[in-house]
Amino acid sequence: MSDIRLEHLTKSYGDSTAVDSVSLHIEEGEFYALLGPSGCGKSTTLRMVAGFVKPSVGKIIIDGLDLTPLPPEKRDIGIVFQNYAIFPHMSVAENIAFGLKLRKKSRTEIDTAVRAALDQVGLTGFEDRYQRNLSGGQQQRVALARVLVTEPRILLLDEPLSALDKTLREEMKFWIKNLQQKLGITTIYVTHDQDEALTMSDRIGVMRAGQIEHSGTPREIYEEPATLFVTSFIGQSNILDVTCQGVKENKATVELGGQSLHASTRHLFGKGTPAKLVIRPENVLMGKEAEAQGVPLLTATVIDETYQGAMLRYRLEIAGQEIVAERQNQFHLERWAPGTEVKIGWTERRARALPDEKPAATGS
């Protein structure tokens, strides 16, 4: 079990920078997800940790030991690839024994370890199968067993679920998380799927343009996103144009449609500067619910209502801007027809004020 530290990890190809000074500390036994759209540098970061890509600048330190100059075979890091990379000319048992044979273990040791590994991933009886006779999920289990049997210090998973169908993906998500917890192995998980990152990780690093924009627990990432990019990449958000009136003790006072509202913030805004007010659709209260909370009320006009089974989704207009609200679909709650006016509001700590940014500013 090991901790891993990335220090100013950078990779440039000519003029373009794939990974831009990523610094990160992952605790022993932690499940850390690198989340981001394709081309954000998350896979390059993982490949640098594995040793397949040489960093331009920076260090990779595991257990206080600088691994940066070491080749992949000396790093003691296990990696599972998106396509699993099962050796097609070897049986399942030979695949799993591969790393142990290189470590010059005895025949009996290898046999015992292979059997234990197969049992661990639930593939007992599959010893003599070849890759061509395995399903995607089974190949993934073999890839995991092959890596875990060598007892690596760090486990790297590169989009391991993206090649599976949806039902299997749900199942494997919990299976992998359980196995990771049982073994307590420090894991870096690369994904572009926010659901996987939110449900599986202890912490998430949201990456864009080679940098980690926000590193935190799933709750922090979802509820207190650091930037507009993180806000819009994870889940749905209303992003409203507001004018800032002042900031005091992490609380911003903003003006929206002539009304003063409060929102939590980690930024400083000058008086009168434009800002963005961010609020999740499920946190927008409507009608009696809003009134009962005793929050500042705004008057909105209903544009339309979308029926989504468990949820009702309202598009509303407020001070010339559109805002979406989601309500539980329960029979005793009020409903509003398009064109009607409704009072809406939200609790202060659910709303966040963030500085405006140019969308998709890449490169820097």
Added chain:
Amino acid sequence: MDDINPIPFTFRIIAVVALMVLLVPVLIVVLAGLNSGEYLTFPPEGFSLRWIENFFTSPTFLPAFKLSFGLALATTIISTILGTLASIFLTRSTSKAREILRGLFFLPVVLPGVVLGLALYVFFIWSDVGLARSLAGLIIGHVLVTMPFVIATVTASLVDFDLSVEEAARSLGATPFQAFWKVTLPLITPGISAGSIFAFIVSFGQFELTLFLSTPDLQTLPLAIYSSLRYAFEPTAAAAGIFAICLVTVSTLISTRLSNLKKLLSRR
């Protein structure tokens, strides 16, 4: 055989005709070699093994056969190793020299054998390091013309090779050499063995190039057949042809079996 044959009837007829056109000359050579007459004629005048016997006792044919076999074997080994290494460079390198080198490697198959033979002959004489009219010089010439076949087949299998398999081996503890030896090499074996079969056949049947590089005491089978037909027109040449056909067929079968070509291909 319950399935309906997906190949249309006319195509099958064309295939049969093409196969016959290819096989009939081979059959004629075999029959001519078993002829009982004095001269190389067709149809044969009767059945006899006298020319086969003559092949074994002849002072030229059997040594020529042995030389051709040894030459083809040496050429195949050198060509396969060099060609495989060259293919790895051609598929993996990011060097700018790659395209130029690829062109150079394939030049020997594009150039007429006569031109290449003459060029090599002149070069060997001019460089004066003892390669002219030597077995070593002959092998170099044969490697040059057979290597493109190895490069073509091995490159083909390396191009669609999934690099992550090699990376997986590396991160499981394999050095670059171990990863290549235990993972990459077994997976590209079908390409390598196909290339080496080509190399063997091309070297064994090589004529123009050999004409320039051999000496009277370095006579390969094609040269021996050629001179025997020019001066003696006897069926021993056809008998030699039978052995050449057998050798190529058997060596192809053996190497296919050894490399488990079928099994590997069916895994796809």
